[in-house]
Amino acid sequence: MASVQYLSLEKIASVCDDLGSWVEGIVGQHSLVMAVSSTGRVTFTKAASRVLAFAEQGHPVEKVIMKAASLHTETTGDGCEVFLLLLREILRGVAALVRTSSEAEVRGTVLREISFLRSSLPVIFANIGNTFACSSCVFFRPLFKELEGLVSTFFSTKFSGIVSKRLTQLICDFLSGSIPDSVHVIDSLTYLILNFGVLCSKAISPLRESAVLKGFVLHYNPSSSARFLEGGCFVVLHNIPQKSNNIVLSMDVETDPHPAAHAWKRFEDKFKYLKSQEVSLILTTDVFSDALESLCIRCGIVVISRIAKEVMDNILNLCNITPFDLLQDCLVAENLSRFETLESKVIGQVSFVYLMSTNTKGFILPHHIILCASVEEIWEDYHSECINCLKTVRQWLDYPTKHLKLSNISSHSISPSGAYSGCQHTAVCKNKGSEHETKFQSKLQVLKCALSDTGVFEHCTTNGKNASACVLGVAYPAGVFELAFKAALTDYCDGKCSSIRTLRDVLDSALLTVLCKIWGTPLSNFNEVNNYVEFYKKIKHKAIVPIEPASSKELMVCRILLLVQQLIRMDAILSAR
DSSP states (O other): EEEEEEHHHHHHHHHEEEHHHHHHHHHHTTOOOOOEEEETEEOOOOHHHHHHHHHHHHHHHHHHHHHHHHHHHHHHHOOHHHHHHHHHHHHHHHHHHHSSSSSHHHHHHHHHHHHHHHHHHHHIIIIOOOOOOTTSOOOOOOOOHHHHHHHHHHHHHTHHHHHHHHHHHHHHHHHHOOOOOOOOOOOOOHHHHHTTHHHHHEOOGGGGGGGEOEEEEEOGGGGGGGGGOOOOOOOEEOOOOSSSSGGGOOOOTTOOSSHHHHHHHHHHHHHHHHHHTTOOEEEESSSOOOOHOOOHHHTTOOOOOOOOOOHHHHHHHHTTTOOSSSSOOOOOOOHHHHHOOOEEEEEETEEEEBBOTTTTOOEEEEEEEOOOOHHHHGGGGOOOSOOOOOOTTTTHHHHHOTTOOTTTSSSBBBBBBBOOOOOOOOOOOOOOHHHHHHHHHHHHHHHHHHHHHOSOOOOOEEEEEEEEEOOOOEEOTTHHHHHHHHHHHHHHTTTTTTTTTTTHHHHHHHHHHHHHHHHHHOOOHHHHHOHHHHHHHHHHGGGGGGGOOOHHHHHHHOOOOOOOHHHHOEEEEEOOO
16 A cells, blocks of 8 residues: 655755665775676676665665666766765755755745756856866755845855955956846846856966966966866965065076066066056965056956965865975875865766866876887787777886977967867986987877877878887776775884875875776786886786776766756655555
C-alpha cells in the first residue's frame, strides 16, 4: 500500500548531503573512484558500483538523483562522484536560503535563476573559458530590486567598507550609463554577481613584467591567453614605484645610459595602456605618489590604495590569485592557508584542470600529460594519443630553458579555434660542435612543427625524409587529479610523507598516484626514480592506450541544473508502507 510523502527543500538537501558525504567516504584519501570507457561500454570500479547499490536501497529521491548521475556516466564515461558532490554543494546553497525565506519563495527564485543560468552556460563556457565547479553558478541569492543595494550587499560580504563603496559606485555608474533598460541592468548585474569568481581571473605582478589583456587580468604572457579572455574591468598592482629613481629596473639596465628615466617613461606608458584596454580600477596596498595620482586622474582610472593586507588577501583569494612565487616555495603553514585550489578550464570542448602560480609563465594542465624523455633520447620513438595538450611530467614544472636555442617555441600555442595545440618543449643543448648543434636545431624545428598541429600525427620533412613526430600521452577523467592532489596534501599535513617539502613535490606525488592507479602499478616502483629518462623507461610500456579525456564541464553543470530543477519541483512522492 502506498502513501503520499511530502518533501521539503530541507529534506531534499539533506538527502543530497547524506549521499555526497557517503561518496566522500568511499573516495577516501587514496581510493580514486573512476568509471572509464572501455570498448564502447562503461565499466565501473567496485567503489563506483557501491555508490549505485547504496542508492538503490536508499530514499526515493536518491533513486532520482542516481538515475541522472548514471545517465551522465553512461554518456560521458566520467565517474559519478564529481557529479554528486557538486549537486550536494548546490543543494546546500538552496537549504541555506530556506532558513531565511519561505519555501515557496525559494522554489520560485531558484527555478528562475536556474533558467537564467542554463541559458547563459554556453556563453559562460565559450567566452570566459574557465570555471571552478565548486564555486561558480552554485550560490543562489534572492534578487533585490534596488540596483545599488544589490551591488552593495554583494561587495560588503567580500571587501572592507571603503573598497565596497568605491566598487559599488564604479559598477553602478557603469551599468546605469551603458544600459538604458533597468531590467537589463538587473540581469547584467545578476550575471556579474553569480559568476564573479569565474570572471575574475589571474593578476600577476609586478607591472614592469606585465602586459594587460582584455579581461580581469594583468598577466606576464598575453600571447598565451589573449584569445579567450575578453572584457576589461580591474587590475591588482604590487610594488608601485614612488619616484623615477626608486623604480625597479628592467633587464636592460646595464646597456641603458638613462635607465631610471626611461623606465619611468615605460611605466607611464603602461598606465596609458591600461586605460586603452578599458581598465577603470586599480587596487593596491601601496601608497600612490602625487605623480601617479595625477597620471591616473588624467587617464580616468579609479585608484583604491593603502588597502590593508588582510583585505588585499581576501581580494586576491576571490580573484583566484595564488600567493606562491615559485613552485619550489616551501609548504609552510602560511602558504598552505592561502593556497588556492586547482580549477577547471574549458578550452574548446575539453575540460582541463590548471594551476597558475604568481610569477610563473605557464599553465599546468595535468589532465593531459606528455610522457617523454629528452629529444635526443626518444626522437626515433616519439608518438602520441594526446591531441589537446602536450606536457612532460617534470617539464611542466621548471625544466631548464636557458640553453634552448630555438627560443620561439611558445609556452602554449593556441589555435584559431581557441584550443591549446601544444605546450612548451625544452631541451638542454650540449654544445658538442656545430654539426651536432645544427642537427639538434633541425630536430627542434621538426618538433616545433609537430607541436603546432592539433591532430594526432604531424608529418614533417627533414633532410629529405618524412618524420612522424607526436607525443605519447595520457588523459584521465575530471576530478581524479584533484583527489590525488588533496590526498598528497593531506599526507603532508598529517606528517605521513617526509619527501613532500614544496608545491612541486605535491604535484609530483599527485601525478604519480594517478598514473599508478590508472595502470595498477605500485607507487613504490617509482619512488626510487632519480631522473626523468629513467622514469620514462619505467612507464613507457604502460601508456599504449590512454584513458579518454574528460568531457566538458559545461555538459555536467547543465545536467546538474536540470536535476536541481526536477528536485525543486518535487513537493511529494509516493512511498510504500
